[in-house]
Amino acid sequence: LSHHLRTEKEIFDKLRSLEFNNATIKAANARLKDEKYLDDKIYAENFVRTQANLQAAGPLVISQKLKLVGIPNTDIEAALAVYETNDQMENALSLAEKYQKHYSKNSIIKQKQKINQALYAKGYDSDLIKATIDKLVFEEDNQQQLENARRTINH
Known part of the structure; x- marks a missing residue:
């Protein structure tokens, strides 16, 4: 978490690779969300701004990249709405x-x-x-x- 924002899926995948069980992973994700360290909506909004400003990427590529890191479609659509x-x-x-x-x-x-x-x-x-x-x-x-x-x- 210290280097950049992460998605719930990224945290899940990382903890799974370290062989934590599902209950522990869910508890960790819940705590991170409660403490505002983990928020897929904020991740998606920041990602859209970064890709638009630094990469000049279009909405289709941004959407695909967000899907790859596990962002739900509703959060993707909401984040892309900012990219006028x-x-x-x-x-x-x-x-x-x-x-x-x-x-x-x-x-x-x-x-x-x-x-x-x-x-x-x-x-x-x-x-x-x-x-x-x-x-x-x-x-x-x-x-x-x-x-x-x-x-x-x-x-």
């Missing part, structure tokens, strides 16, 4: 701009595909991804397009 669409759009747009620079040597179609894939992998839904890509400005670089075509033909 505007904040998601801001994070997705920042990521998309970064990916756009990274894939700038590709054709515009390829850039859009790569950005779409990257944002999807980060956990954003398709509607938000489409809206994000629509906000980007793509410029045709005719010289780069010609080099891409030559490279494709020569391979």
Whole structure:
């Protein structure tokens, strides 16, 4: 508990691995909850804020990660409610701009595909991804397009 917040499932799994019986584990969890050291709702809220602010993760990835550590769906939904669409759009747009620079040597179609894939992998839904890509400005670089075509033909 001293390093960071834990979930009830994490405590259960750790104590189980140390071969404590179920009654002892339940008593330990109950005491930790009573003393406010263990709260899955607070864990979920902090996790959502951290993932959104530091990782720019989308709600789908955050939800999956919370499920893996045993957070109930109701707590996940409540925690994700704080991650507003505007904040998601801001994070997705920042990521998309970064990916756009990274894939700038590709054709515009390829850039859009790569950005779409990257944002999807980060956990954003398709509607938000489409809206994000629509906000980007793509410029045709005719010289780069010609080099891409030559490279494709020569391979």
